[in-house]
Amino acid sequence: MEMGFDAFAAACFAIPVLVSVLAVRVAYVICRSGLPPSKSPASGLRCLIVLGSGGHTAEMMNIVTELQKDRFTPRYYVAALTDNMSLPKAQVYEKSLIQVEGDGETIIENAQFMQIYRSREVGQSYITSIATTLCAILHAMWLIIRIRPQVIFCNGPGTCIPLCASAFLLKVLGLGWSSIFYIESIARVKKLSLSGLLLYKLRMADQFFVQWPQLQQKCPRAQYAGRLM
Template sequence: MGPDALATISYAVPVLVSLLTVRFFFVLWRSSQPASKPRAARLRCLIVLGSGGHTAEMMNIVATLQKDRFTPRYYVAALTDNMSLQKAQVYEQSLIQSDGKKTVENAHFMQIYRSREVGQSYITSIATTLLAILHAMWLVIRIRPQVIFCNGPGTCFPLCISAFLLKVLGLGWSSVFYIESIARVKKLSLSGLLLYKLRIADQFFVQWPQLQQKYPRAYYAGRLM
């Protein structure tokens, strides 16, 4: 590599870093602003499912959505969680029976590597978290969701991080709507706390008024269950 190439790189790298820094703070600022009315007639929707109560709560939220507005819907669950996707499939099948639409046009079901299994050591979870983020990045690039709904499972964190990175890089814009689980009465879940502190969620909702008082940037949504 010649001296001219090295000189070009020495100038280009600081400029690139400066542009990414400016873009990073712009995304943080834009994400904290009130949601503007979406112009698109349809919104690609990524719905993150957790296990047990997380999925039950999320399916209650999905049931309130305008189905012709939030479509197509991409349901994502952990690779080791088959029950959650089955519940989503049953729900989508009930919509087909009521309106006759084909599920392939409206709903898609995917799985993602889990960042950390229950009981897994934090040291080994570093590698699995990196793998989950890479997998999440691939899914987000493939889906290019305009809206992401999540409510606390660890599966949502790498997906939201990936969506945020794509916003910083200017490769797409996903509005992240985080609804904290009703089981969280006094403090946020780890996923919720990270998304709140890092300001990754565009809209952050809690279901208990004392949580809204403790985390003032959150919105009190009332009981959703």
């Protein structure tokens, strides 16, 4: 009986301490987010690029074409499992970048393409989406641990939320550091998308960009990037 009481007392003491340590660590990650790395990497930065269906992919590919390819490499493209259009567009683009020697041998190929479960399909009930959201979160965590991206680019598809949340959790736990760059879609003129609102309010994004000045006025922590399309 006394041992049980001691264990209960120890738990009552340990839980507040753990919560306090976790809160301090979250505050540190939020304060540290957005600051340049203390050391410049000697090689390229592992880059995770989240693609969404339709206009999201078109916007993101337009952004990707402006990246310094030798700095952001290797590149990992991720799209929803039910999205059959986005990854082929990225594959076509990456094939155009492959450098070939005079004898025809490929010497550089720095891209990989992956799919992830979608949290909720259009029209799916909220009850059934609980299970699919859990699967998406677990799959996202597995991908983040596997890739260990140093930079994440996303621009609004719901697919990015489990990935960004997983990357943020790894930062809190001290198991890796990913700089998250969120670019709000050009279609969002007066208010943020749901994905953007979550990342903005929860302060998970290291850099948050909008493409309309009136939206930047409503979101003072966001940066006005101008039209990217």
